[in-house]
Amino acid sequence: MRLKSQIMPRICSLILALLAGTLCYAAEQKLVFNLSTEPKSLDPHKANGVPEAHVILNLLEGLTRTDAQGNAVPAMAEKWDVSPDGRTYTFTLRKANWSNGEPVTADDFVYGWRHCLEPSTAGEYAYQLFFVEGAEDYNAGKSKDPATIGVKALAPDKLEVKLKAPTPFFPSVLAHYAYSPLKQSYVEAHPKWASTPEEYMVNGPFRMAEWKHADRLILKKNPAYYNAANVKLEEIVMPMITNESTGLMQFESGHIDYTEYIPLPDIPRLQKDARYTTAPYMGVYYVAFNNTRKPFDDARVRKAFALAVNRQQLVSAVLRAGQIPALAMVPPGITIEGGDFRKTTGDYFKEDVAEAKRLLAEAGYPGGKSFPKVKYLFNDMEMHRIIGQALQNMWLVNLGVKVDLDVQEWKVFLQNRKSLNYQMCRAGWIGDYLDPITFLDMFQTSAGNNDVGYKNPAYDKLIGEIQHSADGAKRLQLLRDAEKQIIGTDMVVAPLYFYIRQWVKKPSVQGIVSNPLGMVYFDKVTIGD
Amino acid sequence: MLARIGRRVAFSLATLLVIATATFFLMHSIPGGPFSSERSLPPSVEANILRRYKLDQPVWRQFADYMAGLAKLDLGPSFTSDARTTNDIIKDGFPKSALLGATAFLIAFGIGVPLGVAAALRRARLTDRMLMMASVLGVSAPSFIIASLLQYVFSYRWQIAPAAGWGESPWQVVLPAVALAGFPVAFVARLVRSSMLQVLDEDYVRTARAKGLPPSGVFFRHALRNAMLPAVTYAGPLLAALLTGSFVVEDIFSIPGLGKFFVSSINDRDYTVIMGVTLFYSALLIGFNVVVDVLYAIIDPRMAVAD
Numbered sequence: 060m061r062l063k064s065q066i067m068p069r070i071c072s073l074i075l076a077l078l079a080g081t082l083c084y085a086a087e088q089k090l091v092f093n094l095s096t097e098p099k100s101l102d103p104h105k106a107n108g109v110p111e112a113h114v115i116l117n118l119l120e121g122l123t124r125t126d127a128q129g130n131a132v133p134a135m136a137e138k139w140d141v142s143p144d145g146r147t148y149t150f151t152l153r154k155a156n157w158s159n160g161e162p163v164t165a166d167d168f169v170y171g172w173r174h175c176l177e178p179s180t181a182g183e184y185a186y187q188l189f190f191v192e193g194a195e196d197y198n199a200g201k202s203k204d205p206a207t208i209g210v211k212a213l214a215p216d217k218l219e220v221k222l223k224a225p226t227p228f229f230p231s232v233l234a235h236y237a238y239s240p241l242k243q244s245y246v247e248a249h250p251k252w253a254s255t256p257e258e259y260m261v262n263g264p265f266r267m268a269e270w271k272h273a274d275r276l277i278l279k280k281n282p283a284y285y286n287a288a289n290v291k292l293e294e295i296v297m298p299m300i301t302n303e304s305t306g307l308m309q310f311e312s313g314h315i316d317y318t319e320y321i322p323l324p325d326i327p328r329l330q331k332d333a334r335y336t337t338a339p340y341m342g343v344y345y346v347a348f349n350n351t352r353k354p355f356d357d358a359r360v361r362k363a364f365a366l367a368v369n370r371q372q373l374v375s376a377v378l379r380a381g382q383i384p385a386l387a388m389v390p391p392g393i394t395i396e397g398g399d400f401r402k403t404t405g406d407y408f409k410e411d412v413a414e415a416k417r418l419l420a421e422a423g424y425p426g427g428k429s430f431p432k433v434k435y436l437f438n439d440m441e442m443h444r445i446i447g448q449a450l451q452n453m454w455l456v457n458l459g460v461k462v463d464l465d466v467q468e469w470k471v472f473l474q475n476r477k478s479l480n481y482q483m484c485r486a487g488w489i490g491d492y493l494d495p496i497t498f499l500d501m502f503q504t505s506a507g508n509n510d511v512g513y514k515n516p517a518y519d520k521l522i523g524e525i526q527h528s529a530d531g532a533k534r535l536q537l538l539r540d541a542e543k544q545i546i547g548t549d550m551v552v553a554p555l556y557f558y559i560r561q562w563v564k565k566p567s568v569q570g571i572v573s574n575p576l577g578m579v580y581f582d583k584v585t586i587g588d
Numbered sequence: 589m590l591a592r593i594g595r596r597v598a599f600s601l602a603t604l605l606v607i608a609t610a611t612f613f614l615m616h617s618i619p620g621g622p623f624s625s626e627r628s629l630p631p632s633v634e635a636n637i638l639r640r641y642k643l644d645q646p647v648w649r650q651f652a653d654y655m656a657g658l659a660k661l662d663l664g665p666s667f668t669s670d671a672r673t674t675n676d677i678i679k680d681g682f683p684k685s686a687l688l689g690a691t692a693f694l695i696a697f698g699i700g701v702p703l704g705v706a707a708a709l710r711r712a713r714l715t716d717r718m719l720m721m722a723s724v725l726g727v728s729a730p731s732f733i734i735a736s737l738l739q740y741v742f743s744y745r746w747q748i749a750p751a752a753g754w755g756e757s758p759w760q761v762v763l764p765a766v767a768l769a770g771f772p773v774a775f776v777a778r779l780v781r782s783s784m785l786q787v788l789d790e791d792y793v794r795t796a797r798a799k800g801l802p803p804s805g806v807f808f809r810h811a812l813r814n815a816m817l818p819a820v821t822y823a824g825p826l827l828a829a830l831l832t833g834s835f836v837v838e839d840i841f842s843i844p845g846l847g848k849f850f851v852s853s854i855n856d857r858d859y860t861v862i863m864g865v866t867l868f869y870s871a872l873l874i875g876f877n878v879v880v881d882v883l884y885a886i887i888d889p890r891m892a893v894a895d
Contacts, residue, residue, distance in 0.1 A: 100670030178632075181640035183623070186630045199632030254671030272672055272680050273844035274754055300752050300842040304736075308744055308751040470620025470857055477628060487626065507628040 087293075088586050090568060093306045093318035094297035097273045102253035103239035104175035107183040109577060112236060114276060114297070117581050119239040120263040122150055122168070122218070123230050129341070129392065129493045129574040131230035135163055135240065135262065136218075145225030145529040146192075152216040155285040157242055158261045165212035167240035173197075173205045174246070175237050184237040187491070190229060192221040225529035228494040234578065235491070264290045264582035273299060278581075292584040310563050317571065319562045323442055326380045326561075334563045337381045339392050341490035341575040342558030343498065345385070346435070346450070349482050350551055351512035354431055358549050359422040364483075365553035366408065366415035367457035368450060374556050377449045378442070385554035386410075388542055389495040392575045396535045400495050404539050407547035412457045419458055427459025434465040436484035438472040443485050446555070476510050486510065486552065490576065495538045496525055502545050513551045518544050596881060600874040607870045608863065612654065615854075615862050616647050622667040622857040641667060654863065663867075664860035668853075674864035681846030682868075684754060685833030688845065691765035692830050693823075696772035701819065703773075704780025705812065711785060719777065726774025735767035735840040752842035764841045768834055772826055776819055784815040813887060820883055824876035832869045 094113060100106040103115050116124070122136035136150040155163045176185050176198045188194045192209030196202045209221030222229060232238075245252070245260050252258040259267040264284045269277040278295040281287065298315065300306040303322040309315045321329065329335040346364070348355040355361055370384035383391065386406035393400040416426070424430045435450060437443035447464045454460050462483070467475065476484050488508075490497040501508035503519050521541045528534040545551045560577065570583040623629065623637050638644040642653065657664055663674035672680070707719040742763060743751035749759035787793060788811055796806045833847025846865065853861035 097669065098671075099668055102670060105670050178636045179640065181636040183629060183633060183637065185633050185636070189630070195630070195632065198636065270671075271844065272669075272676075273848075298753060298842070299844075301848075302752075302839045302842060305739070305752045305840055305842050308739065312743055312747050312751060314750055314752075469855065470618075470624055473624045473626070474619040477624075489626075507630060 689830030700776025
């Protein structure tokens, strides 16, 4: 009897423990996410690139973050006011702490942004801050006085930001990690903080637990995060599997839960799989024409080439992942003045083989006769190659023009494209923020990314007006005028399709928030059964 | 003997110097730089980056700085990693690649030599024919085919080994090492077989047999020792190549080794890492060749006499 009374409670508690154990195990809050490559840096002001963003955005939080559509939502800033001229923002910070217990203050933003712009930091993304008054001059070393940067702490919880020009999309720009705050006293005392997991101070939902270079990163929940009570995920393991086939195999054999890197040949098979998803991405793929050289210095020839491509066939038969045919430069998904810019604006041209032939004849090449020898240049990647072959075939059949394909190594390709040493080549552009201007301002005469040699003073003026316009309705009209000029009128490039994102994910993983800018947030993730 | 080694070491250092100079100027002559990308940077941002990495200096100046660092064995910062220097990259990656490479090397000699000997002793019989056929397969199948095949069978069909990663399971060493060993096993077997056949026809082997030495004595003391010479010659460069890793195998099995940097550093124009891995590999290669020379003298006393 005595024995029984001793044993029974023990057995009961053992059963309970086992039960609890299995329950906990069944819902272990751990996510395995393929990061693909080793981040170049995890210092928010030196880093650039996709894997870096996936890590930093979950460690550090700026004034805003973005939702699933890419629109700004409050983060460290609780709310903000904008001056009538659209150039001064006043942010009210929420009560939040760094992982070492110190409060996040307005001074941390002033210091962080200055650190980003410091010439000696030499960060690639310093230019993300160039919307701020005085930022570019400070970064260029034209001003040595950090007080000339338009960011000021009015009070520990009040931050004032002065902009160069009215920038209606500024709150969404702020979600970029280049705008991360840093605690000056801490950073100066720990110069290697950004490369040492145990020193990496965070104010976001997760902290860095382990960094095995070129192998894996492990993040763990940050208990000091202001919203920690609502973060269910305890751990994120990020193996760096660069080889896409290996990554997919690791997913299919259950070793990883989520990967965005999927080999081209596997897409048709995966489309029948419920774990595969695609979503819009803020990017456009296009054919760049060298506007300065014959035969593509003639808008009629450029149009003929653009109109002779069957984009639906290209995306459904060649790429096969649900990309969206593009008859304009700005992708869908940008809300402006209450409507989707692409939907409310419409397209600027139609595919039309007869019209393409007519234009080519008008330019002096009837039926493609006496058309000079031209080459289509692309960098050495399977996808670009098959697109090049499809285009080559369409131009031959529809225009009677025989185009040669020319492949180059990536950096050689870039150099040739930059120096206009090509006739036609592939190009792609990913938007930095949700506003049409990010797809339009690169065609200004002096823009560093004007790789097509387009020179049009009227267009430059139009872009200048957009950049200084505080009137939403007028600005929208100007944006449409600008896009119409480069596509509808001049066809400086031939848009082909709008990008998509794609991933495979275990059904048990819920709540990953990602958006068309490619930002991925893990704080709302739960792992079900 | 010591003088010979001393001469070799001095000569080796001179060779390294030539390699460093040639590599430096060759890589600077390839178009594109470490910071060019789809999106060009605003001039001020680009100027800051070039200044930070001293790429704004004339090339001869960069070369002088690099050589001064090299003299102190400082291989410089990596342009693609803020958290690690080139020295760190080699320090982190080499032990992993070396473990795989050493395993593959042991497989290559541990299996290749007995197979070659077996084939030679059973010349023109079924064993010989089967082995030589298999070796043609091994010599001609590239490592990525073997790697993918192993991955498919062990990780995907049977699911007994992880397809990728490092440090969690012995399979993560075994599969890539087998993939790496495919070619050398077959090559060593063929080398040993042909030199064994040659040696078995030599007069001194016949003499040894005629003296009435037991077959095992003839075989081990006289035949095998001489038949190993070509295989030992091959062992030096093979070991250097295997220890420094393979891009293809490390990429497929996602191994944080050194091998992938031989390709990625060039794609990225990561100048300091290109220099670092090239010199590291060269130093190993030259070092092992010196060792092989010494081994020659031990295996074949005629070499030492000739010296």
